Amino acid sequence: MTVLVTMAETVPNREIAEVVGIARGNVVRARNVGHDVVAALRLLVGGEVSEYTKLIAEAREQALDRMTAHAQSLGADAVVSMRITTSTIMQGAAEILVYGTAVRLK
Numbered sequence: 001m002t003v004l005v006t007m008a009e010t011v012p013n014r015e016i017a018e019v020v021g022i023a024r025g026n027v028v029r030a031r032n033v034g035h036d037v038v039a040a041l042r043l044l045v046g047g048e049v050s051e052y053t054k055l056i057a058e059a060r061e062q063a064l065d066r067m068t069a070h071a072q073s074l075g076a077d078a079v080v081s082m083r084i085t086t087s088t089i090m091q092g093a094a095e096i097l098v099y100g101t102a103v104r105l106k
Helices: 033-045 050-073
Strands: 014-031 079-089 093-105
Touching: 014 050, 014 079, 033 050, 050 079
Parallel strands: none
Antiparallel strands: 014 093, 079 093
């Protein structure tokens, strides 16, 4: 079963029958030494630090996958009002949290 995910408060052309709870997924990722060396060199010459861009993109997708799995376990058809937030856990490690309202659709 596919869970629809939207940042909107509703699903177009669908009616929400029931709110089943808050669906959430998170992941904490840490940098690694190899990426840090390359990133330090990029700081000298400028430009995007693609190693960190890739790391955060992977973490975001993993957190989103965990949220949709949580929504499925709640019996939801969709997640509305989805949001993504980040926080620093410690130097070199960050949390990505994805959350939203899990709902059943008519």
